[in-house]
Amino acid sequence: xxxxxxxxxxxxxxxxxxxxxxxxxxxxxxxxxxxxxxxxxxxxxxxxxxxxxxxxxxxxxxxxxxxxxxxxxxxxxxxxxxxxxxxxxxxxxxxxxxxxxxxxxxx
Amino acid sequence: xxxxxxxxxxxxxxxxxxxxxxxxxxxxxxxxxxxxxxxxxxxxxxxxxxxxxxxxxxxxxxxxxxxxxxxxxxxxxxxxxxxxxxxxxxxxxxxxxxxxxxxxxxxxxxxxxxxxx
Numbered sequence: 062x063x064x065x066x067x068x069x070x071x072x073x074x075x076x077x078x079x080x081x082x083x084x085x086x087x088x089x090x091x092x093x094x095x096x097x098x099x100x101x102x103x104x105x106x107x108x109x110x111x112x113x114x115x116x117x118x119x120x121x122x123x124x125x126x127x128x129x130x131x132x133x134x135x136x137x138x139x140x141x142x143x144x145x146x147x148x149x150x151x152x153x154x155x156x157x158x159x160x161x162x163x164x165x166x167x168x
Numbered sequence: 169x170x171x172x173x174x175x176x177x178x179x180x181x182x183x184x185x186x187x188x189x190x191x192x193x194x195x196x197x198x199x200x201x202x203x204x205x206x207x208x209x210x211x212x213x214x215x216x217x218x219x220x221x222x223x224x225x226x227x228x229x230x231x232x233x234x235x236x237x238x239x240x241x242x243x244x245x246x247x248x249x250x251x252x253x254x255x256x257x258x259x260x261x262x263x264x265x266x267x268x269x270x271x272x273x274x275x276x277x278x279x280x281x282x283x284x285x
Binding site for chain 2: 095097099104105106107110111114116148150152155156157158159160161162
């Protein structure tokens with residue numbers, strides 16, 4: 062099974078900061094990496110698919126990059142509404158696996 | 169508007185069965201994969217089951233293989249997750265989610281399953 066490791070587990074930043082979340086897979090996942098945002102008490106929402114394709118309706122301050130085993134989600138200017146837990150997810154091979162999440166907080 | 173609405177959750181005893189439903193609307197249900205993902209209280213996300221558009225292929229992780237069965241009725245626009253021999257570690261919020269050009273592009277609001285004596 063492919064293990065997916067996210068870092069950091071908790072990230073505290075100020076409004077307007079550039080924020081980077083990391084995701085590392087145990088094997089090459091060929092850019093089949095999605096990012097989901099989950100706000101408190103809500104269902105997860107798709108932000109980014111296949112590394113760098115932004116889902117319809119998602120603000121353009123979100124961007125994704127990476128290849129092989131290493132991937133990042135970047136928020137160019139952190140907004141208060143971005144407070145959430147972010148999960149990365151690989152769908153290159155079965156079984157499909159999620160990272161354990163990065164909780165993003167505002168300082 | 170794409171909508172997915174789960175139902176059928178509740179409190180059950182260990183070893184009991186339970187069947188969840190996922191009612192879909194706003195898209196061509198017969199053209200999409202259907203998936204189930206769960207989240208234990210305060211924990212992360214775990215993929216539980218997937219079924220292809222015509223219902224002929226199913227996939228599971230080892231944690232539920234042999235106990236859970238995913239199905240879909242394209243005529244009723246509804247998906248199902250039959251859960252057998254439930255364990256305390258199956259306690260979680262269960263979400264159904266659609267796959268279109270990518271996995272899990274739309275999610276339902278979730279349904280809670282609690283396994284306890």
